[in-house]
Amino acid sequence: MAIAASSACQQNAKTTSTQTTDTTKKSKYLSQPLISEIYTADPSAHVFDGKIYIYPSHDIESGTPENDNGDHFDMKDYHILSMDSINGKVKDNGVALSVKDIPWAGRQLWAPDVAFKNGTYYLYFPVKDKQDVFRIGVATAKNPVGPFKAEPKPIEGSFSIDPAVFTDTDGTAYMYYGGIWGGQLQRWNNGKYEANRSKTDSQKENEPALNAKVAMLSKNMLRFDGAVKDVVILDENGKPLLTKDHDRRFFEGAWMHKFNGKYYFTYSTGDTHFLASAIGDNPFGPFKYQGTFMNPVEGWTTHHSIIEVKGKWYIFYHDTQLSGKTHLRNVKVTQLTHNADGTIALIEPMKK
Structure with missing residues (x-):
């Protein structure tokens, strides 16, 4: 009996210690993961019919060695999340689209986005084709959680990663996209793909940085309507940001939202981990740099989305709280504030 009692006391002590450690770990973070049953990242959030839907990447442990090209981010499908309110219960609606169901796809189903028009939901996704080149495809469904059916070919003229679709108040839709390094944006020059162009020779340090791309979408939402343009970001002197300006220049993870008549192009600086x-004054820009609005999360680059819900603004983002591994992430949400001068208030995702 004495031995059993002693054992029970030791077990209770162990449990208390674990709980204390977990509480301490949780207290480091501004917010907690929305879901822990699967790993999710790159959340594109939208409100459809008063309900919040989140379209994230679905991180898995594929066993692929880690490298700068991101081969270890070897996602196979998408799971769509939904919630009735910001602090409400989150539902995993299961597989909405798999790489095996995309006729032209090879591997790596990266960060998606969704738009809605005329009763149809359009899921835009980047995936490498069978030649290992990232293209952007589109799949459609009548339900916001799918299942989605992919078009037989990628969007003509598309390349790179991270599609983000913004629909303006006049109903015109625009796609912003692009990512350097593993996103292959640096491999495109004058519309031609250069397979041997590495991240290190993408641009000279004192030259204007590579830009994200923007294209107007056709009325049927299935193709580009007009030329693909650069998303030019200017500094305080009206000059383009330079390649060496790693804390401010575009890297990946574009998003667009409109506030008080102004167009807010937000993005990740990537290897320096800021959101800027x-x-x-219009969807094509140019855009004047305003500053950092989220400091680095735990993990690698921050891919985000910003939406308005019942008069308040929120940012959806990810970190690595659950796994501690950069390729196994978890999505989160916290409130976002626009300052009186039009800038966005700084968010600290990690408590000091």
Whole structure:
């Protein structure tokens, strides 16, 4: 009996210690993961019919060695999440689209986005084709959680990663996209793909940085309507940001939202891990750099989305709280504030 009692006391002590450690770990973070049953990242959030839907990447442990090209981010499908309110219960609606169901796809189903028009939901996704080149495809469904059916070919003229679709108040839709390094944006020059162009020779340090791309979408939402243009970001002197300006220049993870008549182009600086904003007077820009609005999360680059819910603004983002591994992430949400001067208030994802 004495031995059993002693054992029970030791077990209770162990449990208390674990709980204390977990509480301490949780207290480091501004917010907690929305879901822990699967790993999710790159959340594109939208409100459809008063309900919040989140379209994330679905991180898995594929066993692929880690490298700068991101081969270890070897996702196979998408799971769509939904919630009735910001603090409400989150539902995993299961597989909405798999790489095996995309006729032209090879591997790596990266960060998607969704748009809605005329009763149809359009899922835009980047995936490498069978020649290992990232293209952007589109799949459709009548339900916001799918299942989605992919078009037989990628969008003509598309390349790179991270599609983000913004629909303006006049109903015109625009796609912002692009990512350097593993996103292959640096491999495109004058519309031609250069397979041997590495991240290190993408641009000279004192030259204008590579830009994200923007294209107007056709009325049927299935193709580009007009030329693909650069998303030019200007500094305080009206000059383009330079390649060496790693804390401010675009890297990946574009998003667009409109506030008080201004267009907010937000993006990740990638290898320096900041989220930055730039503001313009029209969807094509140019955009004037406004500053950092989120400091680095735990893990690698921050891919985000910003939406308005019942008069308040929120940012959906990810970190690595659950796994501690950069390729196994978890999505989160926290409130976002626009300052009186039009900038976005700084968010600290990690408590000091």
